């Protein structure tokens with residue numbers, strides 16, 4: 001039962017991440033490509049039925065034109081439908097960052113098609129959303145990996161060796177939980193030059209996120225290690241002359257796998273949000289590199305907030321990603337719990 | 351004959367990290383002494399909490415005793431450093447009450463069985479395989495179950511596997527801590543018989559820990575009765591049954607109907 005739910009969430013997440021990983025293919029344009037003549041274009045809706053009521057099998061959009069009676073309001077120009085073309089050649093990109101390609105899932109004929117509208121520079125928001133996901137999700141992934149690496153290291157050493165080491169490490173972890181991180185981050189950022197390269201900024205974010213987050217999973221992992229090392233199969237292996245390193249690696253750490261996976265599913269979306277917060281505050285990966293935080297930081301301007309509602313759309317599209325991770329986390333947790341219960345009940349039945 | 355194991359005045363106190371030490375804190379082991387001769391069985395009988403498992407862990411070098419000596423063939427195990435103790439541990443093997451907990455549920459039978467062999471590092475993969483099938487045969491199992499997980503075995507099969515694994519490092523002493531308590535009666539008898547067969551064929555020495563006096567009498571040459579961390583009575587099995595001295599022994603006898611009946615019959619002329 002839990003297994004099926006788990007698989008379902010995994011498939012959902014795999015599909016969503018596939019879109020982001022292959023952003024080059026699924027997005028029609030280069031995310032940095034500007035078009036100053038078409039700034040803040042509203043999203044173009046996909047149509048199948050034309051004004052005369054005819055059904056078309058090829059989806060099409062209408063270009064936007066200014067309403068004749070107003071200075072800045074736009075309406076769909078139904079006289080000039082733009083049909084979508086599938087598997088078109090367009091902007092060059094590198095698939096997975098390696099393979100040069102120029103095939104796109106869809107595109108227009110000669111006018112651009114912007115399904116999520118455009119931003120202040122006329123850049124395609126849809127392409128920016130997919131490309132931005134690469135930065136934000138990768139930051140989440142690497143941040144979670146770093147956090148869990150540190151957390152596992154600290155938690156397993158503390159739990160396994162106990163005593164003074166345990167006390168010292170756990171007090172240290174509590175210190176980390178008590179620090180006001182956002183402000184420390186500001187202070188840290190103040191030491192660095194104003195303009196840092198996107199790559200440097202990216203690794204800075206991951207470093208900061210990873211350094212902040214390890215304490216909580218570290219304490220969880222310590223708890224699991226603490227109970228795992230008292231299990232009889234660990235004692236038995238020690239009785240065969242096993243070293244501490246062998247026991248930790250072969251018997252104790254595998255017991256923490258469930259907790260680590262669950263924590264990863266919780267931490268990744270949390271860290272994507274952290275990246276967004278940092279980018280929103282201008283401490284993230286600098287423009288023109290797209291990231292989800294950068295996309296939403298457009299909303300800092302009041303005029304955007306009130307006039308261009310489609311600038312909110314990326315936030316809406318992020319929701320399925322976060323829901324997917326939450327679902328994955330809860331079914332992983334359930335699985336870990338049933339596993340523990342099953343194993344406990346195994347003892348009595350003979 | 352030289353004793354295999356000589357325990358002198360063994361004391362174990364668990365000092366928890368308490369802010370205020372409890373005044374009347376009992377020692378889990380409070381001056382335990384006994385000798386164990388090769389190819390014999392000593393049963394340690396006592397109620398729950400009397401310190402039997404603590405004794406087992408101390409003897410197997412898995413818990414450091416607070417005081418006392420453990421002489422194994424003239425070597426004091428308590429005085430050894432960690433590295434030497436690691437080398438000694440394989441010689442004293444422990445079998446636990448609950449085989450579901452003493453066999454790693456993530457591993458299969460073959461992986462579990464060959465762990466001590468791999469840790470010893472004496473065998474190549476071919477030798478390990480041969481030794482594994484030999485060990486399984488000794489405890490009445492076969493290589494058919496090699497790829498199963500412990501959850502797919504019956505309780506009896508699991509305990510047989512645990513015994514085979516404990517025999518793998520070639521121990522001099524086997525400590526069985528309530529090893530039969532989690533099993534059905536009929537399975538208990540089968541495993542008890544297996545243990546006695548192994549004793550005849552391998553000349554194995556057992557420390558058989560149980561709360562069931564009848565089982566102790568059935569399997570052991572000598573019986574030690576434990577109470578509150580002390581051995582309150584120690585002697586040949588039949589003597590313990592026929593003329594118990596300590597109150598604890600009488601209580602245990604009274605709680606064992608089959609023996610109580612047998613002795614009553616024996617006393618009646």
Ligand SMILES: Nc1ncnc2c1ncn2[C@@H]1O[C@H](COP(=O)(O)OP(=O)(O)O)[C@@H](O)[C@H]1O
Nearest residue numbers: 364377378396397398399400401402403404405
């Ligand atoms: N790890 C431990 N920490 C603290 N006290 C313990 C620990 N293990 C056992 N004890 C205490 O030592 C005493 C003897 O326990 P144990 O050796 O398990 O008895 P038995 O196996 O005869 O039931 C008990 O009072 C128990 O509470």
Ligand SMILES: [Mg+2]
Nearest residue numbers: 402403527528
């Ligand atoms: Mg016990």
